[in-house]
Amino acid sequence: MRNLVATLLLALAAFAPPALALDAAVVHQLALGDTSEDKIAAINALLESGDEQAEPLLKALLAGSVQTSGERVLIVNGDSARDAVTGEKVSPLPTDASDVVLNNRVRGVLDAAVSALRLVSPERATRLKAARELADDPRAAALPVVEKALARETDPEVKGLLEIVAASVRLHAGGKAERIAAIRTLAASGNSKTETLLLPLLAKKPDGAWAEPDAEIRDAAQASLAAVRGHLAWGDRLGLLFAGLSLGSILMIAALGLAITYGLMGVINMAHGELMMLGAYATYVVQNLFRAWAPGAFEWYLAAAVPVAFAVAGVVGIVLERSVIRWLYGRPLETLLATWGISLMLIQAVRSMFGAQNVQVDNPSWMSGGVQAMANLVLPWNRIYIIAFAALVVAGIWLLLTRTRLGLFVRGVTQNRAMAGCVGVPTARIDTLAFGLGCGVAGLAGCALSQIGNVGPALGQGYIVDSFMVVVLGGVGQLAGTVYAGIGLGLVNKLLESWSGAVIAKIVVLVVIIVFIQKRPQGLFALKGRAVEA
């Protein structure tokens, strides 16, 4: 190992400007050399050459895709191959090609060489990834290599990671001052792996003696451990908060349409969940159309899917209102049963059209991945976008209800139907439009849900109880209640979940709502007056 590190060091020190092609003799020695020593020497020589071509060759060797045919060394990729020395294409593969076989010793050297190459790669992303991998498992790092890379590194993020890696290695080597300095450096890291690095220093042997005899080092380790744990705890807390916010925004957007149809119109729409499902399936269809007809614009299919989902669910809602629901105004229990029937038919219709299995809705690439906010906290982009989307929808509905003529009419009909009719508001048409609007928002919710969960015929049923709880908790008749109740329920749910597990959390929340309703049957934000008395 010491030899290897020395040669790697040499290699990095002697980083020469890239040569045009690899040295054929070295490549031959690497692929066809008789002994492990030959091969290791060749690897080191390649590193020393600093050639950009060395990396693909070494990686291919590691992946077992290097073959030899006579004197030629080939990097195989499927059916074709490339000459490792000249870079020319060789196709088809020569019939006498045989794999280059490595033993574990050579493989270990290769591993270290490849990661060393990556640490000094000109690409920042490659260096960052290599540094992160090392930070996750610092035992694999060779200190001199890391130090050399550190000296060359200019990017602060990579540098920070490398410093922690170096500190983790120094933890067990070198003098007391050096070790304490390393321990202090580790305190700054928020990586959960550091915890496992520091813990052994504080452990006791079976005979009761400290594993680390030096009390000063133990104290320093203790302090650093506390600091690291503090970091991690904050990461966990923020993660929880974000998860709660994310769930809350989903609940909110799922309940928002219900707040319109139930809260404003007094219609119990049990098919609300199924309208969400329709929105999700509309997204699925739009996605497939884009894939088939405009693969270039696939990244932006959501821009088309959002209005389509709204329109599909909204139109279905309007048809339902005209055909079924308007006969049942003022009879909420009957509406409940009839809309349940509608939901069953919608489920079966979707099952007949798209099959009973879940369908695949893909995130556009700008929605996958996430932001690394802390060492142990990644915020996924799709969740961030959905929070923003939910906020936009709420704002849009609020504007619609408070700033437009339609909104004015809807509020008027809600407050006093007879009087609104008397002053010329077409109440029947307003009912239809408002119901369509509520259903359209359900479609939007479905479109959002398709980006984070499974899309299947049962999508809606999983949300219907939750969204009714949001509306009931928030209070009938206004949107603010729905917003607060949705976010609040999401947060409470996630906080409880971290403490008691998902199912118990859900049950506790439901029981709390049931008890809460005893105290305030009108919800958190009840409208004053007789409008509520349905």
Place this chain on the structure above:
Amino acid sequence: MSSLYTRRGWLALGALAIALFAAVPVCALLVPAGSPLHLSEYWVSLAGKILCYAVVALAMDLVWGYAGILSLGHGLFFALGGYAMGMYLMRQIGLDGVYHSPLPDFMVFLDWKAYPWYWRFSEHFWYAALLVVLVPGLLAYVFGWFAFRSRIKGVYFSIITQALTFAAMLLFFRNDTGFGGNNGFTDFKRILGVPLATPQMRVVLYALSAAALIGTLLLARWLVASKFGRVLAAIRDAEQRVMFCGYDTTHYKLFVWTLSAVVCGIAGALYVPQVGIINPSEMSPANSIEIAIWVAVGGRGTLAGAALGAVLVNGAKSAFTQLLPEYWLYFLGLLFILVTLFLPRGVMGLLPRENAA
């Protein structure tokens, strides 16, 4: 409600009783297997199962048809009764399970070493019978006490009962709850030491279900024809007026609600040995809403109609799932819509007025 006390009413009930009690056992046990009149075990079980549903429909009709309380959580009480009986049946398996352990298979699977405390005494039939009545009854009493005291009614009440059964379903889905998780209880072998899977046993269970149905019908008839029943109907039609007349409506509603839950529990206990399985999906909100449609199809506030509705809808369900499984949900959905739109009084409403209560 006078029809029960007329000659025709008694005759109809008597004919029904004879048909239920005599025809099926005779056809199942005495008629030889080759005859077209022979009923196989499958049919006896199916008939027994539907009778249990009819009992549930009666219980539902008591609260919905007469007190105006639409419960979307009656499946919970049914399932709880079923689980109480299921515990006893699991104990009766003894050492005949897959793992030949005194514990049920699912507990062996979870690596539990002993029964949890709430399984104590469940090896006694009398205790299981007590649980069948007490668990749904107590839950309904406590829940109803809270709900009716704070005057939750109408749609709010419906939604909260739905949340209740949903929460219970989630709870029973957990393996750690100790009721078999997803799979629930199954593989029952015997009851009171007598094997379950014999034609005789099936007929006995069927007869018990029929007795339960007739008993519930008589009890409910007596109840709704009494002064109590009249107050209930008055509460349904104008609760505030009844309150102003000096009645404490909470007590009336609480009593009929608890009674209804207990009846559901008994139906569940009879149901489980006949179908041979109980699992948390019985508690799903969808199942509970289906109970409402049985009552709506038959006709609310008619008792006999509710039982008839349960028989009709479940008969249709069996037929559909065998012949046209993919159309069942369309049919059920349409049923929900058409009955609420065009048949507010259900099938009983189609009968000439004088017979229709």
